[in-house]
Amino acid sequence: MAPTGESPEQLTLLRETVRRSRTKAPADITDTLPIARVAVDVSLPHLDRAFDYLVPEDLAATAQPGARVKVRFAGKDLDGFILERLAETEHAGKLARIRKVVSPEQVLTPEVADLCRAVADRYAGVLADVTRLAVPPRLAKVEAEALRCNQPTRPVESTSRDEWSPYPHAEGFLDAVRRTEAPRAIWTAIPGADWALAFAQAAAVCASTGRGALLLAPDARDLERLAKACTTVLGPDGFVTLSADLGPTPRYRAFISALRGCTRVVIGTRAAAFAPVTDLGLVALWDDGDDSYAEPRAPYPHAREVLLLRAHRQKCAALLGGFARSAETAALLESGWANELIADRAVTRAAAPAVHIAGESDRDLARDPGARAARLPHQAFEVAREGLKTGPVLVQVPRAGYLPSLVCQTCRTPSRCTTCGGSLRRTGSSGPASCTVCGRPAADHRCPECGDTRMRAAVVGARRTAEELGRAFPGVVVRTSGGDSMLDEIPGDPALVVTTPGAEPVAENGYAAALLLDTWLLLARPDLRAPEEAVRRWFNAAAMVRSAREGGKVIMVGEPSAMPLQAVVRWSPEGYATRELEERRTARLAPAAKLAELVGSADAVADLITRVRDLVDPTAGLEVLGPVDVDEETVRAVVRTPRAYTLARVLKEALAARGTKKLPGPLRVQVDPATFG
Template sequence: MAQNGDSPEQLTLLRETVRRSRTKEPAGITSTLPIAQIAVDMPLPHLDRPFDYLVPDDLADAAQPGARVKVRFAGKDLDGFVLRRLEASGHDGKLARIRKVVSPEQVLTPEVADLCRTVADRYAGVFADVTRLAVPPRHAKVEAEPLKCSQPVRPVVSDSRSEWAPYPVAGGFLDALTRSEAPRAIWTAVPGADWALAFAQAAAVCASSGRGALLLAPDARDLERLADACTSVLGPDGFVSLSADLGPTARYRAFLAALRGCTRVVIGTRGAAFAPVADLGLVALWDDGDDSYAEPRAPYPHAREVLLLRAHRQKCAALLGGFARSAETAALLESGWAAELIADRTVVRAAAPAVHIAGESDTDLARDPAARAARLPHRAFEIAREGLRSGPVLVQVPRAGYLPSLVCQTCRAPSRCSTCGGTLRRTGGSGPPSCSVCGRPAVDHRCPECGDTRMRAAVVGARRTAEELGRAFPGVLVRTSGGDNMLDKVSDQAALIVTTPGAEPVAEGGYSAALLLDTWLLLARPDLRAPEEAVRRWFNAAALVRPAQDGGAVIMVGEPSSTPLQAVVRWSPEGFAARELEERRTARLAPAAKLAELTGPTEAVSDLLARVRQLVDPQAGLEVLGPVAIDDETSRAVVRTPRSAGTSLARALKEGQAARSTKKLIGSVRVQVDPASFG
């Protein structure tokens, strides 16, 4: 203890002695691979690179590639992943130490880390943003659970290939999988095909060769169908399901099961594209045109592109399937990157229902002069009535709700709320209309254009359609599917099933008929992909109907000369996709060209455009569209190049963002490369 007579020098020495006794001497630096390259969780473009840190001796065993760590960066403790261990650093300055190993679990495998880097570069994003999509948040309790498998499990699988029998070259594709080769195919399924069972059989072939498979479905309902099929083919322990709907704990448990090699087959939705499947042999994705595959978080990758990049980087097989075909898959076929898996036309005709367009023939018009204008023409009622004799009838309506949009009875001007300007709608058969934005009842509405107080429906929703059909077919059960009330399956009993696009339940034995109403509404969406999306929705619904030889019929209410409608009548998804690709090539739009959308404050967008112009090679054919004002403060611009210069464009966008980040310029610009919707 200090005494009153101690000198200042003695007090200083005493304090230093006490401080040293309380301070733990830091561990030495390991002599084996003492440098760790760390991907720090820092979403700034100009810092998107690994940083070198020293590995303390007491952390050497745990700080392995893929492990989560804590490091000091810019005066803060930040999370990061160990990417690799090195003998020496290329940095001349003083290196900091790794402060802590959060978990020794090597959650970021080298293959997934390489994929994350590739995806970040492809979409002009940063590595940290992609790893947040690839690696779920840690749950220490789940990591501490007993390991249920210590060796990779090869499931007992069925050797059936029954679902692939209609496709002449499918046998060669599956044989290549058994030889651990890397075939790539675009599969156009015949109407009524059990796609989930076909995927499960392909995964079984891959797993039987000792390699892993990754299968993606667009949503939870389709994932459940895929899980049922995999259970029947691989057994309940032969696969693991990975999706956000599982919840954080269950999702992390499934992630660790795949990481630790407890299964060779992983199924999931969009986020599972980065799943750590060991010795990956096959990636497969169903219905690639579904917008559920487009990631809404930066850098906005599409699951299809992630899987294609993964197939290329890891040299594994790729399979993209659907009843319809997107322009992107048509481009893959045209380039020769993938082969076509398609049935003979005689097989397709035998499996497809009879498809008609209301008012397409003179006979239709003679019996019902208003067939082309009526929402429910006479022939649609006839087909529904005939179909109800033998089973359920599907009715597809593009919009949910009751009367989601109203217009003036006289002048057809949109009816809007006098308080906020929102669209007026009806949510039921009684009561006044209300605003879709603020909910205020429009009890005394008067049209500002002509003064009329009467309103009529601009669009009829699924609930109102169900009500009308219930009156038209008394005694027939009417059920709706959509929104929060989704039906997965229905029986083969006579019923009218009214659904919105994408919410169609599977009918036992197939639907006897289908009515596709308001086709103009799907085509009228202000989006580049509106025709492609409409055709995809119609093919998916029509594929649920029984074959024509069993009485199955589909009627579409729309313009008979419409090219998208005619594609469904002829059941030619491949022809429509090829035509769509050619039109986009003429217009220089994706996938024929590389496209990027820039959205943000006007000055920031203009600044980034100027930087991109300087960075892109003049010979690359850069074209700038805009910027166009969205509101008083925000603008949007589009930049595009030929497909061959896509890498150069992505690099220029990223370098431009990095330069702005370095200078700490005000305003954040959102960059979306090849956006899923564009209009």
């Protein structure tokens, strides 16, 4: 009830007067660079651009490029990063003010911001999604710490390069790094090479010039090996480790340490590809074909491509190394973008183990007629028994549980679609097999190798293999590595080590022998990259075996005429990669062509394909494969164009048009996916 003598209108006026008296007057806008261009955290393609905001006087000192801010956007307070400060704006309307500077720490450096924009454009993504990958969540307590910078007062004058001595052109590459030039190289390591120590030595050469280095390893185990090598070469304070596995606080502390220039060298997994290394002089990545480098979050960038973009834009040296070679690195060499670091053939053969395929010779077949059909032929038993006299024996068994795929019932050759080359699968108990890429039925499929029309599923079990070997070699220690139980290192004592691909522990003084079983199963994965991936796995495992002069032997159980197996026998990763690239070119697959995978509801995928067709030049050679049903609510299609065509830009425009109209339906676009099949 209103007090006596005051009307409701008077009370309303009184309340408004009190409210205004308690409200702080807005600060004036600063006269110095009053406009802040902000990347707002919005993951909508049609809003993927920077927005201008006014900078209040009381925030002018802290609202610097790279700082986190809060801004008003679409009626909500959203996070963002200041990209730059400007004197004027091109926006004709009224500008809102920056509401708050969350932290004065300039966490998004100009170089990384430019890289994030390039990565978003490369993968038809949104800048906000990339900055989430590049900048870890803020921890105020870490920013408040006075981090101790352990930079040496003077650069190291010289460093050992002994791990690079087998490669004739390595000295020239390292000298170019020392001269602060920007050489680019593809390094094919000899068997048994200590790649981690070689990376550390290259980083030391770069650090001696006062510039920074960024080294990436595929997983936590390899990262630990790299950290040990860097500790040996650079000292415990000469580098910092940046990995998502560290946990929020250690990771952010490492990020801030790199940001503030407290260390010249940063090592990490794919999460470190965007690390804010000061004055970057070298980026290096080991085993680029490992699928761990493929980011599972939008826009799904690959760490290799991120580093290559970074090397190009920041004009720094680039080094991609591995025991095997991917088709992508072969394409880089072919284009002249990078040079080759490889040992002389005689040096490579001297370091390699003796590699044989079970049943490849008439003599082997005479001794064991079932050598080519048996899962563990007599020859493999003999090699294992002989190897156990001097050290551990590695037994690699493909992991069970791959996506459904079919192989020939007789010769186990992977069953492929005769139209596009995709893997065949069955979606039910009845009906013909169909292609996982184009969806065409394969009712009349016939194996191109033996002519059999029957197909079977590809399944195997690693645990059962360990049990069988334990019974076959009584009294011998049997160790397993894979899944949730991974071994990092093992002693050099005789033992059978059964592992899944990629889980091989390092053996002291190397393995005496290795058995690579069920090679056909790795080749049968429902992925067009399966042969390349299988070869990479086999080279990585065989490289852990002692050289032939030390008695090291590798037995591969599979089809002797298969080119992937023959590449390992000849120890020719470069030759196989060149052949693979040529086959990709013939089949119009990445990296010889540009392709994108579209996954979503049937209506959304169909609408996006229509929009892409309308935007693409009719002479560009656009091709659409599918759609193919993934499940009851989801379909998948593939669009591809020649490599030189800007497919990502077209996809981005089509997605932006859908976003503007707010069309329904989930949709995922992945450019150059790491797996395809």
